[in-house]
Every structure is written in structure tokens, then in C-alpha cells.
Amino acid sequence: MRIPFIAGNWKMFKTKMEALEFADEFKKLYGDTDVKTAICAPFTALETLVEAFRDTNIGVGAQNVHFEEEGAFTGEISVSMLKEIGVDYCIVGHSERREYFGETDETVNLKLKKLLRDSDIIPILCVGENLAQREAGKEQDIVINQLTADFAGLTHEEAAKVVIAYEPIWAIGTGKTATPEQAEEMCALIRNTVEKLYDEDTCDKVIIQYGGSVKPENATEIMNMDEIDGALVGGASLIPSKFIEIINF
Numbered sequence: 639m640r641i642p643f644i645a646g647n648w649k650m651f652k653t654k655m656e657a658l659e660f661a662d663e664f665k666k667l668y669g670d671t672d673v674k675t676a677i678c679a680p681f682t683a684l685e686t687l688v689e690a691f692r693d694t695n696i697g698v699g700a701q702n703v704h705f706e707e708e709g710a711f712t713g714e715i716s717v718s719m720l721k722e723i724g725v726d727y728c729i730v731g732h733s734e735r736r737e738y739f740g741e742t743d744e745t746v747n748l749k750l751k752k753l754l755r756d757s758d759i760i761p762i763l764c765v766g767e768n769l770a771q772r773e774a775g776k777e778q779d780i781v782i783n784q785l786t787a788d789f790a791g792l793t794h795e796e797a798a799k800v801v802i803a804y805e806p807i808w809a810i811g812t813g814k815t816a817t818p819e820q821a822e823e824m825c826a827l828i829r830n831t832v833e834k835l836y837d838e839d840t841c842d843k844v845i846i847q848y849g850g851s852v853k854p855e856n857a858t859e860i861m862n863m864d865e866i867d868g869a870l871v872g873g874a875s876l877i878p879s880k881f882i883e884i885i886n887f
């Protein structure tokens with residue numbers, strides 16, 4: 639049985655102080671829920687959030703990590719550094735990192751291996767097509783190719799731990815959501831691809847999220863789809879009352 643998992647991706651929003659204010663308000667609103675929750679915040683707010691959520695089951699995630707243990711990589715953060723702070727999750731291969739910061743399937747693959755082999759931090763792997771690729775009818779090929787390259791060399795046990803977020807780039811921050819049917823079709827394709835790369839047992843375990851303009855108004859119909867186990871929420875995760883509404887879909 640897969641437990642629903644709804645994570646926020648704050649992107650480059652919120653200082654430490656703002657993160658603390660969010661956490662105080664969010665904890666007050668956070669009731670009993672069977673949904674797993676996490677906030678993926680900027681590096682500078684991670685320690686503050688781990689501390690603020692210590693006595694709760696709200697997880698904390700980073701948005702990126704480097705694949706080397708240590709070295710001359712100015713501006714980068716290692717898996718050991720995240721481990722020491724106590725983060726639970728790390729987003730890998732978000733489309734904004736692929737588009738603006740040169741992230742490739744090769745570096746995504748190295749990051750997944752590093753996280754899975756040297757820590758208990760759960761990777762949240764983002765895949766998805768852009769508008770031109772969707773309009774050309776290439777979305778399935780794009781996502782299959784991304785998954786195949788990103789998972790290269792991972793064992794069955796490692797693959798089963800990865801959370802996969804299907805994020806069509808044309809639906810991110812645009813207010814344009816994929817229809818629940820479009821999202822379901824792609825999440826089913828992702829599960830099917832994991833089955834082909836591994837086996838039925840592995841694909842049954844993998845948590846698949848949808849991401850792209852998820853908000854309180856559309857969370858229920860998205861979360862009710864069979865192959866969608868959760869959501870990766872950008873803008874709406876910045877406001878405690880909105881994010882809570884999504885969690886209580």
C-alpha cells in the first residue's frame with residue numbers, strides 16, 4: 639500500500655525568519671493526517687525547519703545536492719552536509735535546474751546514486767516534457783528516456799526508494815494544470831516504465847507525484863487518480879493555509 643506523499647517546493651523563496659514564521663503557523667494548522675508531508679526549502683532555511691518540525695512527522699527536504707563527497711566545487715553542497723543537518727528528502731533534476739543550471743540526466747543519475755548509497759535521504763526525482771515536446775506528441779518518449787537514463791545502474795532496492803515527480807514544464811508556475819486524465823496517463827506511463835526497467839514489485843512500491851500548478855481547487859481530483867500518489871507543490875506551498883488545504887484534499 640503506497641502512502642500519499644505531498645511535498646512543497648519553495649524554490650528560491652523564504653529567508654530563515656520567513657521559514658520560521660511559516661513553520662509556526664503550519665504546525666498550528668497541521669492536524670491528524672495519513673498523508674506524508676515535507677517542505678523542500680532553500681539550503682539556508684533547512685536547519686531552522688528541521689529544528690521547528692522536530693516533534694512532528696513533517697519532513698524537510700533540500701532542492702539540490704552535489705554528487706561528489708567533497709572537493710573544489712564552489713557554491714555546492716554535499717550529501718554529508720545535508721545528512722548532518724538531518725534532512726529527509728532531496729529534489730533531484732527539477733526542470734528549473736535542468737533548464738537554467740545545466741543539470742543533465744548524467745548528473746541526475748550520479749546524484750541519485752550518491753544519495754541512495756551514502757545516506758537515508760530520499761530523492762524526489764523530477765521528470766517531464768516542455769510545451770514544444772508535448773505539442774509534437776513526444777511527451778512519452780521524453781519521459782521514458784529521462785527515466786531510463788536517470789535510473790541507469792540503480793538496483794531494484796534503490797529504485798523502489800525513489801519518489802518520482804511528473805512535472806510537465808508547461809504547467810509549472812503558469813496556472814495551467816495538466817488535466818487529471820493527462821497527469822494520470824503520464825504517471826501510469828512512469829509506473830509502466832519502472833516495471834519494464836525493473837519488475838512489478840518495484841513499480842508497485844514507487845511513489846509517483848504530479849507537480850504543476852497544484853492548488854486547493856484542483857488537489858482532490860488530482861489526488862483521486864489511481865496512479866498518482868502525491869503532489870509536488872510550488873507556489874501554493876508558500877502559504878500555510880493553502881498547503882494545509884492541499885494536504886487535507
Ligand code: 13P
Nearest residue numbers: 647810811850851872873
Ligand atoms: P507550481 O506549483 O508553482 O506550478 O510549481 C510546481 C513545481 O515546480 C514544483 O516542483
